[in-house]
Amino acid sequence: xxxxxxxxxxxxxxxxxxxxxxxxxxxxxxxxxxxxxxxxxxxxxxxxxxxxxxxxxxxxxxxxxxxxxxxxxxxxxxxxxxxxxxxxxxxxxxxxxxxxxxxxxxxxxxxxxxxxxxxxxxxxxxxxxxxxxxxxxxxxxxxxxxxxxxxxxxxxxxxxxxxxxxxxxxxxxxxxxxxxxxxxxxxxxxxxxxxxxxxxxxxxxxxxxxxxxxxxxxxxxxxxxxxxxxxxxxxxxxxxxxxxxxxxxxxxxxxxxxxxxxxxxxxxxxxxxxxxxxxxxxxxxxxxxxxxxxxxxxxxxxxxxxxxxxxxxxxxxxxxxxxxxxxxxxxxxxxxxxxxxxxxxxxxxxxxxxxxxxxxxxxxxxxxxxxxxxxxxxx
Amino acid sequence: xxxxxxxxxxxxxxxxxxxxxxxxxxxxxxxxxxxxxxxxxxxxxxxxxxxxxxxxxxxxxxxxxxxxxxxxxxxxxxxxxxxxxxxxxxxxxxxxxxxxxxxxxxxxxxxxxxxxxxxxxxxxxxxxxxxxxxxxxxxxxxxxxxxxxxxxxxxxxxxxxxxxxxxxxxxxxxxxxxxxxxxxxxxxxxxxxxxxxxxxxxxxxxxxxxxxxxxxxxxxxxxxxxxxxxxxxxxxxxxxxxxxxxxxxxxxxxxxxxxxxxxxxxxxxxxxxxxxxxxxxxxxxxxxxxxxxxxxxxxxxxxxxxxxxxxxxxxxxxxxxxxxxxxxxxxxxxxxxxxxxxxxxxxxxxxxxxxxxxxxxxxxxxxxxxxxxxxxxxxxxxxxxxxx
Numbered sequence: 007x008x009x010x011x012x013x014x015x016x017x018x019x020x021x022x023x024x025x026x027x028x029x030x031x032x033x034x035x036x037x038x039x040x041x042x043x044x045x046x047x048x049x050x051x052x053x054x055x056x057x058x059x060x061x062x063x064x065x066x067x068x069x070x071x072x073x074x075x076x077x078x079x080x081x082x083x084x085x086x087x088x089x090x091x092x093x094x095x096x097x098x099x100x101x102x103x104x105x106x107x108x109x110x111x112x113x114x115x116x117x118x119x120x121x122x123x124x125x126x127x128x129x130x131x132x133x134x135x136x137x138x139x140x141x142x143x144x145x146x147x148x149x150x151x152x153x154x155x156x157x158x159x160x161x162x163x164x165x166x167x168x169x170x171x172x173x174x175x176x177x178x179x180x181x182x183x184x185x186x187x188x189x190x191x192x193x194x195x196x197x198x199x200x201x202x203x204x205x206x207x208x209x210x211x212x213x214x215x216x217x218x219x220x221x222x223x224x225x226x227x228x229x230x231x232x233x234x235x236x237x238x239x240x241x242x243x244x245x246x247x248x249x250x251x252x253x254x255x256x257x258x259x260x261x262x263x264x265x266x267x268x269x270x271x272x273x274x275x276x277x278x279x280x281x282x283x284x285x286x287x288x289x290x291x292x293x294x295x296x297x298x299x300x301x302x303x304x305x306x307x308x309x310x311x312x313x314x315x316x317x318x319x320x321x322x323x324x325x326x327x328x329x330x331x332x333x334x335x336x337x338x339x340x341x342x343x344x345x346x347x348x349x350x351x352x353x354x355x356x357x358x359x360x361x362x363x364x365x366x367x368x369x370x371x372x373x374x375x376x377x378x379x380x381x382x383x384x385x
Numbered sequence: 386x387x388x389x390x391x392x393x394x395x396x397x398x399x400x401x402x403x404x405x406x407x408x409x410x411x412x413x414x415x416x417x418x419x420x421x422x423x424x425x426x427x428x429x430x431x432x433x434x435x436x437x438x439x440x441x442x443x444x445x446x447x448x449x450x451x452x453x454x455x456x457x458x459x460x461x462x463x464x465x466x467x468x469x470x471x472x473x474x475x476x477x478x479x480x481x482x483x484x485x486x487x488x489x490x491x492x493x494x495x496x497x498x499x500x501x502x503x504x505x506x507x508x509x510x511x512x513x514x515x516x517x518x519x520x521x522x523x524x525x526x527x528x529x530x531x532x533x534x535x536x537x538x539x540x541x542x543x544x545x546x547x548x549x550x551x552x553x554x555x556x557x558x559x560x561x562x563x564x565x566x567x568x569x570x571x572x573x574x575x576x577x578x579x580x581x582x583x584x585x586x587x588x589x590x591x592x593x594x595x596x597x598x599x600x601x602x603x604x605x606x607x608x609x610x611x612x613x614x615x616x617x618x619x620x621x622x623x624x625x626x627x628x629x630x631x632x633x634x635x636x637x638x639x640x641x642x643x644x645x646x647x648x649x650x651x652x653x654x655x656x657x658x659x660x661x662x663x664x665x666x667x668x669x670x671x672x673x674x675x676x677x678x679x680x681x682x683x684x685x686x687x688x689x690x691x692x693x694x695x696x697x698x699x700x701x702x703x704x705x706x707x708x709x710x711x712x713x714x715x716x717x718x719x720x721x722x723x724x725x726x727x728x729x730x731x732x733x734x735x736x737x738x739x740x741x742x743x744x745x746x747x748x749x750x751x752x753x754x755x756x757x758x759x760x761x762x763x764x765x766x767x768x769x770x771x772x773x
Contacts, residue, residue, distance in 0.1 A: 007489055072631065087469065097466075376451060
């Protein structure tokens with residue numbers, strides 16, 4: 007891949023919240039597309055093509071992208087839909103720039119998952135023959151993973167709770183975040199048990215929202231902004247499907263995806279060289295596992311890492327992460343948008359000083375099965 | 386034009402049948418994957434990334450790529466991405482594969498479309514694609530809008546049911562030459578089509594495509610890799626997509642403007658001035674007999690309203706100047722998530738001169754079309770030589 011050839015020139019996000027019942031999916035998407043047009047001073051004619059990300063089960067509609075054609079302005083244009091996490095839609099959009107087929111690509115992701123029975127949606131990810139009837143969903147399988155991880159490496163529930171506390175604290179500085187109330191370690195430990203060792207506050211809420219961004223090439227970037235954000239590294243890797251076929255105590259797929267992305271971006275020491283991380287923290291323990299897979303600490307030392315850095319201003323999920331806002335399918339593209347906003351220096355109260363290199367992580371499937379790691383750089 | 390020249394170097398198709406009870410979903414997909422890998426003489430380790438798709442609701446499996454991309458294809462520890470856009474799923478995947486390679490991100494990718502409809506409900510699924518307030522009570526599903534289109538088209542241009550029936554006769558007798566095709570009817574007659582049951586006026590049973598089970602797999606490579614694999618690839622000359630209104634009924638319904646928009650752009654990219662002369666074969670996505678006539682107009686093969694005449698003159702027959710659907714088309718085989726990819730696979734087969742009994746002589750350039758969603762069109766033009 008050629009580095010520094012694809013630019014993010016603008017991002018727009020809705021406020022994430024439960025029960026956005028006043029807006030249809032199409033209106034929700036139009037909100038971010040319109041905002042992006044306003045911010046960049048562009049019209050629909052400036053958009054070459056559109057890549058969207060959505061999920062039919064969450065939308066309750068087959069061909070869910072059919073509903074948002076007017077909202078994304080794809081009339082007489084090409085639109086295609088990645089059925090999965092928004093980070094993968096970003097990658098497809100970047101490919102359309104790199105193939106030199108389009109000068110600009112609008113990438114949009116949306117989800118109204120608070121309207122949906124998430125047990126049914128997530129139970130349907132499991133195969134219909136062997137696993138589905140066990141009643142597994144994203145919470146119970148995350149519980150299995152967290153328990154195995156905890157047992158193998160001696161991680162404590164308090165250490166995991168610190169992740170929820172950190173991310174919720176950060177969320178207060180993010181005007182888009184869904185849950186903005188600060189919580190304590192005791193609150194997490196005393197919250198309702200969902201799937202041992204996961205309590206209610208170890209898990210994300212269900213949020214509605216949408217995110218959009220405009221991508222362009224080297225020649226055009228400066229026409230839109232003085233602060234384009236460039237793609238420097240990319241890696242993607244998918245783990246085994248059956249939970250029993252996986253090493254549940256380490257995120258193998260994420261580790262390999264990160265290695266590939268680091269190699270491409272020429273990063274030797276991620277903790278030192280990367281200024282801002284936005285990772286897909288599907289549950290509190292998961293973020294500890296992500297630290298290990300991204301090479302921020304050694305295997306099994308995720309708990310120690312948060313103990314050491316809990317009081318410092320760790321630049322990981324300054325947005326509040328998925329634990330604070332969770333419009334599931336959009337999570338990966340929100341990570342990309344948050345990193346881009348930081349690198350543009352436009353992150354307001356959550357801004358990390360002098361952020362030059364950032365990492366965004368997207369995820370598909372159950373327990374980090376499909377992973378995407380993206381490294382970005384500012385001007 | 387494009388960053389990296391991209392070609393199809395391996396093709397796999399399962400046998401398509403209404404019920405493939407002999408295999409489960411991953412086993413069925415693996416049939417096509419194995420065939421494509423063998424065709425390109427590649428091993429699973431040679432593949433950089435997997436693109437796979439179907440329609441979630443048809444089989445009731447969410448994130449189906451997380452299962453099928455690993456258990457039916459060599460996706461373990463590789464990138465696996467799902468693209469799904471309804472009827473155009475197969476062509477959207479094929480176009481996504483093109484961008485994966487043409488961007489320089491991957492050297493060799495495996496692209497797979499599949500559907501196993503008998504294990505779900507296609508119509509139940511399709512109905513939910515339509516707006517719950519405005520469309521679902523009136524014009525939802527596949528047959529209703531297609532019947533309306535056929536009726537409007539017939540009324541506008543005086544196309545007759547006989548002309549429509551001739552499309553089915555052409556395509557299903559072509560299908561008899563295609564070992565993969567679902568409905569192979571060498572002796573089908575116009576009377577047989579016209580005496581079949583009315584499904585939704587003016588569509589009769591044999592004016593409509595079947596529901597099929599099966600999978601299609603394609604392997605793409607860039608210029609450097611192609612040289613190591615084959616001296617007979619099918620190169621991409623143009624890929625193009627056009628969408629239109631969210632609500633199909635905002636459209637005029639008697640034509641297909643997206644096919645006109647997309648074909649004009651694709652022909653320009655590929656340097657095609659007169660499609661009848663400059664293209665050698667077309668595999669188009671005709672969900673009904675009527676739609677093939679209308680789509681040939683929209684693609685510029687003839688003037689608006691002359692689709693019937695084009696067929697009557699024999700131009701789209703196997704012996705004609707521009708054979709349309711030598712494979713038997715969608716009227717013969719329709720595994721939804723794979724249907725539009727089968728068009729690409731068949732166009733590539735023709736370019737590679739490997740069509741055996743369905744081969745059109747001397748194919749230099751071929752057109753493949755996908756149709757779906759709210760009347761969207763996707764087009765690919767393939768050629769024997771790389772596009773310069």
